[in-house]
Amino acid sequence: MIALPSPEDFRYDLPEHKIASSPLSQRDSSKLLVYKNGEIFDHLFHEAPRLLPEGATLYFNETKVVMARLHAVVPKNNRIIEIFCLEAPQGQSVEQVMQQKHAVVFRCLVGGARHWKEGIISIALTNDIKLNLSIEKREEGTFLIHFQWNGDLAFAEILDIAGKVPLPPYIKRNVDKDDFERYQTIFANHKGSVAAPTAGLHFTEEVMRGFKENGISTQALTLHVGGGTFLPIKEKDLANHKMHSEEMVITEDILNALKKPSSLRVAIGTTSIRFLESLYWMGVKALIQPESFEWNLDQWDALTLPQDISLEQAWKALEDLLNGGKAYAKTSLLIIPGYKFRVVQALFTNFHQPKSTLIMLIAAGIGEDWRKVYQHALNNDYRFLSYGDSNLYFVNS
Structure with missing residues (x-):
């Protein structure tokens, strides 16, 4: 069992003028901060295809925001x-x-x-x-x-x-006609989210062609984003924080993709991370609790379940349960520092609110360097939150 951090340890000063109130005119013209092996590099998002190795797999969320x-x-x-x-x-x-x-x-x-x-x-x-x-x-x-x-x-x-488009409360303006298109990703296909999976907002058809030309494969998944996904933690003690639940749609296509060799498994957004890591832990539950298994993951399950189950064992257990069909599952998985990533090795994401569970997720991947990354972004005029700029993190092993 890992020690629970204090939410106060994930506070930083975010001036209001750093929060992007509108998207840029071109999706892939946003800045892209890259963190790898403790170093920080500044790019533009349209350069992303050349930053991943050949043979990598991109996992993207094709949920669609409802009005x-x-x-x-x-x-x-x-x-x-x-x-x-x-x-x-x-x-x-x-x-x-x-x-x-x-x-x-x-x-x-x-x-x-x-x-x-x-x-x-x-x-x-x-x-x-x-x-x-x-x-x-x-x-x-x-x-x-x-x-x-x-x-x-x-x-x-x-x-x-x-x-109307459910823009988050920190965007302090009325919805305009551009939001109907720009608060959806190009992947949006299945209606069910009440907030956008914002890491995907930077991707364009041209960028996706670049990934394909560079030998990088893609796989769709669906996690419907809930209203609590971006909120700061209000409790002083993390043990008292109730993590919101979100719906996953699990199919054999996803399991088949995960069984294929990949030089790097890359999640587009924290919602895709939550899906992929939750999928592994559901496989663990299916393996050890086949008689009482339910398609539901509690926020603390990753801390209490056995830690030595392989990916192959987890995928096989889920495959046996699906039996060619699909399942609607609920996850409340909370990823905090000390968590060991089982599936995801790199991720695209935006800059997140202070004291949010998403900052904790980033810290789980890169440790205390999250502060160095965010300070660099603040010092170099990066735009923050939903309509802001992007990051590419390579998870510390």
């Missing part, structure tokens, strides 16, 4: 409230809920909730379609909201009409 932020008027008092769709109710797949028609229940945050105690809120979406919302249950600071509509559209399509 998760809605505004509505409470009829009793004409107050405007904001409804932010967080996640599917426990036991349900967010990807499957997004495909449902006519009615769903979804866990939401409600801004201005004191103005909406009861009753139905109606939103006219088109001349023919009306969306009705009602509170089904209040639960731990969130609300289970019942959405009901006429017509034959899926829930994701309803959100496309009624909702």
Whole structure:
């Protein structure tokens, strides 16, 4: 068991003017800070294909952001409230809920909730379609909201009409038309995220062609990003921090890719890391607990499960369970300093918020050098957070 670090150890001073409020005009014109063997190098992102060795494999997240932020008027008092769709109710797949028609229940945050105690809120979406919302249950600071509509559209399509791009709260401006394209990656395919996997925002078709020409293969995966992914840790003691859960879609294609030889396994984004490392630990659970196995990983499982299971054993155990199908799994994996990466050997990511679990994940890969990296970025006018610049870290062995 490793010692839990203090969240305060991952604080740094981030001036507001360093936070990128809008994307650059060209995705791959962002800066790329490269960390390898304790050294830091400055590049531009379009140079990325020549920075990886031939035979490497890139794993990218093809989740798609849904228009998760809605505004509505409470009829009793004409107050405007904001409804932010967080996640599917426990036991349900967010990807499957997004495909449902006519009615769903979804866990939401409600801004201005004191103005909406009861009753139905109606939103006219088109001349023919009306969306009705009602509170089904209040639960731990969130609300289970019942959405009901006429017509034959899926829930994701309803959100496309009624909702707005869910830009994070540190981007202090209104959504504009460019955000509908630029807050999605070029890989976006499966609707289900309420925040973008932002490391992928720098990639272009031209950059991907460069990887292919340099003998670097790619593999898609899907992890639907939850609303808690970028938030700072509020608890003083990490043991009291409840890690948010996110949905993974597991297929044999991914296991087959992981079984192939690769000179370097590279994750595009912390969401891809979370998927790949969680997949290994689910394989460990499947191997040692075949009778009681569930597609669920707790935040501390990586610290308590056996540490000597090989990748091959883990992949075989999962392959036997899938039996040619696919599984919707939930992961709350928390990666902190002292964690040993089992799958990922390098990663592309953005610069993250102070005191966030994502900073801890970076520190797990490169140790205390994360401070050196972030200070270099601050001193050299790198842009931070979701619309900011990129990093390429080679994980310390």
